[in-house]
Amino acid sequence: MTKTTIYTEDQQQIARFAKALSHPVRVYILDYIANHTKTCCYSGDLHELLDIARSTLSEHLNELKKAGLIQGEINPPYIKYCINRENWAIAKAMFGKFFED
Structure with a gap:
């Protein structure tokens, strides 16, 4: 038996x-x-801005990628991260609708 989600x-x-x-x-x-940024930035740039370990930064970036809010492009030895514009627009619209009066 499977549980139906509400x-x-x-x-x-x-x-x-x-x-x-x-x-x-x-x-x-x-x-x-x-x-x-103009459109994207490298993980190394973010590491310089934030006072956290690279592994911790990587975990945060992975959470954002998993949610679809950013996307990464590997260009060894660098990883470039950009906003996923399509999902960013969806998130803005969904939150806007959710918080409407």
């Missing part, structure tokens, strides 16, 4: 986005990439 796809997607935004480092990363 949550809609939208509710589950909002929860994934919210989880990705649940840590100040991840909010900082998104803000930095979205508003302080």
Whole structure:
């Protein structure tokens, strides 16, 4: 017997986005990439800005990637991260609708 979920796809997607935004480092990363770079940045640049271990930065970047808010492009030895514009727009619309009066 399988358990039927009562949550809609939208509710589950909002929860994934919210989880990705649940840590100040991840909010900082998104803000930095979205508003302080031309389009993308390298993980090394982020490491210089943040006072955290590279492994911790990697975990935060992976959470953002898993939620679909950023995408990474490997260009050895560098990894370039960009906002996933399509999912970014979806997240903005979903949160906007969720928080409407």
